[in-house]
Amino acid sequence: MSRLASPAPRQRTLAAVSIMAVLVLGGAGFWFLHGAKGGPMTASADGQASATKDDGGVGILLDLAKTAVGEKRLVAPAGSNAYEFYLSVLQLDPSNKAALDELHEAFPSASADVERAINNNELDEAQRELSLLREFDSTNYILSLLGGKLDAQRQIMVRQDEARAEVIQSQQSAASGATP
Incomplete structure (x- = not known):
């Protein structure tokens, strides 16, 4: 499956852009309510503290990812899992050590989740x-x-579907042959 055909990167990009837009709007609202009252010096100090605190959304994404890891949402559900959050961090900051380390650490459990989905015949999710x-x-x-393993499981499912279709077809031809 090509990367262009996959909706996951687009969803992560959209999520990252949405989070950044919310941060900008939230920062503007905060400045409007609190910064304007304290004068230009207060607004400047608040803006600097805000910039170092969230690093353009990276801090928020890292927090969301840590929460997802704690809740055992490594690769599922789509749009709200640790891997997608960490990969979004890497889109914003490709050398982010925390995200890279966590992705490496979560890999064994995440791959076990994929195998579990295959074993449960949740092939599209897998x-x-x-x-x-x-x-x-x-x-x-x-x-x-x-x-x-996923390809083999898909082949097994196709064969099972073909066998069921053959049984249904033989039952229908037997029923139509028995009716005068």
């Missing part, structure tokens, strides 16, 4: 999760193995 992990590390052999 594909989405696997694509998310591949965005972080496309060369990992574990992801290659999971991709092979």
Whole structure:
């Protein structure tokens, strides 16, 4: 599946832009309510403190990611999981050590979640999760193995569907042959 066809990067970008827009609006509102009363010096000090506090949304995304890790939402649900938050941090700051370290640390548990989705025949969800992990590390052999397992499970599902269709078709032809 190509990266252009995947909706996940667009969703993360949209989420990051939305968060940044909320931060800007919130900062403007804060300045309007509190900064204007204290004069230009207060507004300037508040703006500097705000800029170092959130780093353009990176701090908020890191907090959201840590919360998601604590709640065991490593790769699911879509749009609200640790991997998507950490990957959004890396879009804003590609060398963010905290995000890189957490992605590496969460990888074994996240890949186990993908395997669990495959075993539960949640194949579309497993594909989405696997694509998310591949965005972080496309060369990992574990992801290659999971991709092979997912493909095999899809083939099994196709064969089972074909067998069911054949049974239904034979029942319909037997019923139409028995009716004069």
